[in-house]
Amino acid sequence: MAELxxxxxxxxxxxxxxxxxxxxxxxxxxxLFLSGxxxxxxxxxxxxxxxxxxxxxTLRVLQRxxxxxxxxxxxxxxxxxxxxxxxxxxxxxIVHATxxxxxxxxxxxxxxxLIGVNALSTPGARFELDVIAxxxxx
Amino acid sequence: xxxxxIHSQPERxxxxxxxxxxxxxxNDVFFWMSGATAIPLYHMHPHIxxxxxxxxxxxxxARRILTxxxxxxxxxxxxxxxxxxxxxxxxxxxxxxAVQEVIAEFFAGTGWAPASTTVGINxxxxxxxxxxxxxxxxxxxx
Numbered sequence: 001m002a003e004l005x006x007x008x009x010x011x012x013x014x015x016x017x018x019x020x021x022x023x024x025x026x027x028x029x030x031x032l033f034l035s036g037x038x039x040x041x042x043x044x045x046x047x048x049x050x051x052x053x054x055x056x057x058t059l060r061v062l063q064r065x066x067x068x069x070x071x072x073x074x075x076x077x078x079x080x081x082x083x084x085x086x087x088x089x090x091x092x093x094i095v096h097a098t099x100x101x102x103x104x105x106x107x108x109x110x111x112x113x114l115i116g117v118n119a120l121s122t123p124g125a126r127f128e129l130d131v132i133a134x135x136x137x138x
Numbered sequence: 139x140x141x142x143x144i145h146s147q148p149e150r151x152x153x154x155x156x157x158x159x160x161x162x163x164x165n166d167v168f169f170w171m172s173g174a175t176a177i178p179l180y181h182m183h184p185h186i187x188x189x190x191x192x193x194x195x196x197x198x199x200a201r202r203i204l205t206x207x208x209x210x211x212x213x214x215x216x217x218x219x220x221x222x223x224x225x226x227x228x229x230x231x232x233x234x235x236a237v238q239e240v241i242a243e244f245f246a247g248t249g250w251a252p253a254s255t256t257v258g259i260n261x262x263x264x265x266x267x268x269x270x271x272x273x274x275x276x277x278x279x280x
Contacts, residue, residue, distance in 0.1 A: 013180035025168040027279040081170040113173030116261025
């Protein structure tokens with residue numbers, strides 16, 4: 001049976017990384033490309049009523065993606081790559097720890113690219129996550 | 139569909155280091171690789187300062203990054219000819235040309251270059267990091 005494969009180049013050091021060095025996708029897999037999400041909940045909301053707290057923002061972002069993944073029969077174990085965009089790189093450790101909670105007991109972790117940026121689309125947003133998911137077929 | 143460069147204006151092929159597009163097939167095997175800066179591939183999280191000491195020189199940072207990907211590609215039985223997409227993030231866009239020269243060194247002899255996006259950004263995960271690349275590779279399953 002075809003499966004998504006988490007590639008560790010050095011298994012003895014796998015504990016050091018909260019992300020995978022690479023993810024291998026078998027032939028014929030289906031992909032789902034999700035738009036980047038900030039803590040904005042649904043559609044256009046100009047209330048400006050967003051939490052400043054990075055953990056709370058991260059939870060909202062992850063919950064938004066969870067809804068999209070589930071609507072397509074997927075979960076976080078199908079996520080193969082994420083772009084993390086932060087307006088303050090000092091928030092990275094809290095973001096990673098919060099994302100880890102969404103994996104529970106799973107040993108899965110996606111490939112990851114972390115970038116510090118000037119600004120995000122929602123005023124006050126500190127974190128945007130762009131997700132690529134895949135499902136092995138056959 | 140073969141893994142191939144797509145040249146929308148074939149007569150201008152050669153003017154650019156990177157092709158406008160690369161075609162792949164859903165029956166290829168894909169490798170999505172995490173972005174790497176010039177610090178070692180395996181490093182502690184949260185970061186520890188001793189692992190994040192970097193040379194300031196952009197060419198040296200670029201060589202370290204590409205050497206990391208050379209290791210990941212080789213581990214998976216791949217080479218530079220199998221790379222289909224580069225995303226390059228620079229903290230100073232004036233270093234674009236130097237970075238491209240180092241990238242060309244690694245693709246030398248392959249006759250190949252991937253699709254490429256380069257953007258200037260604010261900051262990277264390691265203090266002193268001037269450059270990050272992430273890579274997508276693909277290989278025909280046949």
